[in-house]
Amino acid sequence: MLTMERKALILDRLQKEQRIVAKDLSQQLGLSEDTIRRDLRELAGEGLLQRVHGGALPASKALADLPSRRKISAEDKTAIAKAAAAMARNGQVIFLDGGTSTVAVARAISMQLHATVVTHSPDIAVALLEHPNIEIELIGGRIYKHSNVAVGAAASEGISHIRADIFFMGVTGVHPDYGLTTGDREEAAIKRAISRQSAETIVLASKEKLGAVSAYDIVGVDEIDGLIVEKSCSNDLLKPYQTRGISITRAHA
Known part of the structure; x- marks a missing residue:
């Protein structure tokens, strides 16, 4: 052959x-x-x-460059973003990760929500500037251009002093055995640090990420609280996560 x-x-x-x-x-x-x-x-x-x-x-297809990733599962990401934004509550400290899925969450947040949003993504901060009742805390550091997020020692230091009620995490891979993964070591470390500072971690999982694996571990699936997936995800695909007690939210368009 x-x-x-x-x-x-x-x-x-x-x-x-x-x-x-x-x-x-x-x-x-x-x-x-x-x-x-x-x-x-x-x-x-x-x-x-x-x-x-x-x-x-x-x-994972989600390892493509930022302009290309904006085109992947665009409708599904919009639905997932709306479902995530609906989980936000007044008075919360909300951590929004960087990436295309979480920018969509920022854009979907209600103008009536009174909350503090912490992020290490300039894109998220800009997306929230017109929200009159959102206080924005921007974490600084060296910018990792693939996702346009701050990473490194300065970002880790800033994150260590914040306790979030909920963290909406973007990833490139979600696998029942290999956990949550991404394509950069420093970005993985930052995501892990945020998750450990948050009372609840919710993962945004459009279909190209489920069952996929990238090079760097973030946390295991047992360390997250929920997944938001598109409505069309099959039960067979989701069963390994449900059996671990992870809450599954199906996003409706």
Whole structure:
């Protein structure tokens, strides 16, 4: 079997089964495990999958550049944002993460809401400037341009002095076994710090993120309180999270 044929088969299998076990696939194809692992390394280098111990899982489409991410699942993100904004209550301290999903949440927040929004995203701060009853606390630091958020020591220091009632977290991957993940180590550390300073962590999970994995761990699924997903998500896809006691909110358009 030619290399291109093997890679096409691997990607097709990954799409259908949502995981590749290198040992099993090598036996099925009558090839060495080293050959399969080499193919997985090359496909991972192209951003087409995420290698894990023993095989591979789907890579998140949410690792694309910011303009491209704004076009992914746009309608679903709008619905998820409205569902998240509806959870906000007067008097709360709300932490809004950076990214396209959370910018949509900021835009969906009611003009009547009286609350404090803390964020490390300049985009979020700008989106909330016209809200008359929202106090904005902007966390500073070095800007990670992929998501336009502050990261690093200064951001961590600022976050450590704030206790939030609720944190709306954006991620690039949500997996029942590998947890919440993202594509940058420092961004993962900041998200983890925010979650630990928040009474409740809610993850915004449009369909391209469910079952996907990125390189850097944030927290395990047992450390979050809820997922907001689009209305069309299948019960089979959500069952592994429900069995762990995670609240699932289906967003309606």
